[in-house]
Amino acid sequence: MTLPASTAAQLESIRVQVASQQPRWGDAETHIPVQRYLSPEIWRAEVQGLFRSLPxxxxxxxxxxxxxxxxxxxxxxxxxxxxxxxxxxxxxxxxxxxxxxxxxxxxxxxxxxxxxxxxxxxxxxxxxxxxxxxxxxxxxxxxxxxxxxxxxxxxxxxxxxxxxxxxxxxxIDLDAFLGGLNDELPFYEIAQLKVFRTIEAEYPANWKLIVDAFLEPYHIRVLHKDTIYPFFTDGITAAERFGPHISSLVARRAVQEWAAQPRCVAPQEQDGLRELATPSQVIFPNTITIFHPDYLSLITLYPTGPETLRWTHRMLIPQDKATPDWAPHWEKTFRLIEQGVFQKEDIHCAVRIQQGFATGANEYVTAGRVEQALAWFHESVRSHAGL
Ligand code: FES
Ligand SMILES: [Fe+2]
Incomplete structure (x- = not known):
């Protein structure tokens, strides 16, 4: 299996950004009304238009x-x-x-x-x-x-x-629904993986705040400074839309040495790619994939109310490493990412943001050009919900 064309283009974009030391961000700042995260009417429209209509x-x-x-x-x-x-x-x-x-x-x-x-x-x-x-x-x-x-x-x-x-x-028509993602997903051989652990929990935050967190690399340097930032660059990413779905690569530190080579060749294998950049997708409306270097986090979300969500995180590992001697490694990894990074950092922020919304301090939230994918996602939610 060779690198999908869309992923190769994203990796090339990252190479150019690193080599030129010029991040390539979106064109415009976006404003998202805070009501989108609070309103019971909007929640009902999203449940109907997204969670009862889409695969x-x-x-x-x-x-x-x-x-x-x-x-x-x-x-x-x-x-x-x-x-x-x-x-x-x-x-x-x-x-x-x-x-x-x-x-x-x-x-x-x-x-x-x-x-x-x-x-x-x-x-x-x-x-x-x-x-x-x-x-x-x-x-x-x-x-x-x-x-x-x-x-x-x-x-x-x-x-x-x-x-x-x-x-x-x-x-259901997955050919039409997934569109270009159908060409990208086979590369990751998800069918060959095995579920190591699933965790399901409810949190007091609007579900879109979680998707927002996985659509921008802007927060990695600050929020994740002691956990995953040591492995990532600061704000270097490349993203592409396939209909309402969003596929992206977030550059890891190893990309710097790779991009500095006089003739750097794009890896054609998953392992090589996942050392240079972490692929992640928002499979619309509610699924987030994160291809860590050696396992996959598959996260699905459901809005149990306007200000509450259900979080389901499956950790998927390679079958040949699903043996008892690997179990302590996966246990430790799952604790680190689920509890250390997701619960204590990303979800914690979503809950704190939701509490802040109630104060009326902001009429809208602002997404900068480095957070452009938020604008894409919210536009898709809005149109599918008929708002
Ligand atoms: S057999 Fe199912 S409700 Fe009676
Ligand atoms: Fe994060």
């Missing part, structure tokens, strides 16, 4: 094997993923068609099941959603075939990730 990442493919089901409650709708014996993955509402009981409780991992049996009166469903058995079926009127099957949701699997639209009225 959202609900799992990594490795989290559910053939003959297993996996509940997912991250998105405010009880989802049930089911992979049949042939490997086909489907998504349903985790709700019985009899009197509405929740079908499968969340145990934190996929559960092997030949069929799904409702714990209330025992209606039994196949993993393709079809109703297989009703206790005392003669007590019920006949109904058209399929009328009592589980409610299916649009679902598709691509690049090692599972996307679901959490609304039965929705539809």
């Amino acid at each position: 959202l990442i609900a799992a990594h493919s490795s989290e559910i094997a053939p003959g297993q089901v996996l509940p997912n409650d991250s998105y405010g709708v009880p989802l049930l993923l089911a992979r049949d014996a042939h490997g086909e993955l489907r998504a349903f509402l985790n709700v019985c068609r009899h009197r509405g009981m929740r079908l499968v409780e969340d145990t934190g991992r996929a559960q092997p099941k030949a069929s799904v049996v409702c714990p209330y009166h025992g209606w039994t469903y196949k993993l393709d959603g079809g109703l297989r058995h009703m206790l005392h079926a003669e007590a019920f009127d006949p109904c058209p075939a399929g009328a009592r099957d589980l409610v299916a949701l649009p679902c598709a699997e691509r690049h090692g990730l599972v996307w679901v639209v959490p609304s039965a009225e929705g539809s």
Whole structure:
């Protein structure tokens, strides 16, 4: 697998910026109204226009094997993923068609099941959603075939990730939705990875504040000065839009030595790239990927309210390093990034900013030219929410 053209162009941009000592930033300062982070009406429009209409990442493919089901409650709708014996993955509402009981409780991992049996009166469903058995079926009127099957949701699997639209009225077309990201994602071989750890938590901040934090390198030097800044340059980045999605490289210190070579050649392998720059994507609307040098942070967000969010962070590691002797290394790494960097630094700031919004000190927040990707993201949110 060679370096995708879009990534090669970003790396070349970084090389030029480093060699010329001239960062290349956006054209204009942007102002984002504080109301976008506070208003219940805007929150409702975002839930409807983004979180009930667009494909959202609900799992990594490795989290559910053939003959297993996996509940997912991250998105405010009880989802049930089911992979049949042939490997086909489907998504349903985790709700019985009899009197509405929740079908499968969340145990934190996929559960092997030949069929799904409702714990209330025992209606039994196949993993393709079809109703297989009703206790005392003669007590019920006949109904058209399929009328009592589980409610299916649009679902598709691509690049090692599972996307679901959490609304039965929705539809899914990942070719059209992902656009140029379809050419970039295969390079990272996400399907080959394995989930080492998932952490889910709620925080009192608007969900967009978290996305904002991952869209600009401006804060790295100050906020992360004792944690990750020693590995990064100051404000050197290159970003590109694929529809509403944003892909970027943030230059690491190693890029300086590389760019200083008289004939510096772009690495064609992931490892080489990830030494020079950290690739990161905002897969619209709510997923952030961060390709650290040797593992992937996959973060998904959900706005549980205008001023609250659910954070789900999966740490994905290479399969050949998923052995017990590697576990202490991954434990330490996960603690450092999840607790040390994300919780204590990025999320802490989001929560503090949200508290500041309530004071009315700012009518809008200001994003400088070094933070241009915020303008792209907020414009996409606004248009998808119909605002
Ligand atoms: S509610 Fe599920 S079988 Fe009755
Ligand atoms: Fe950060």
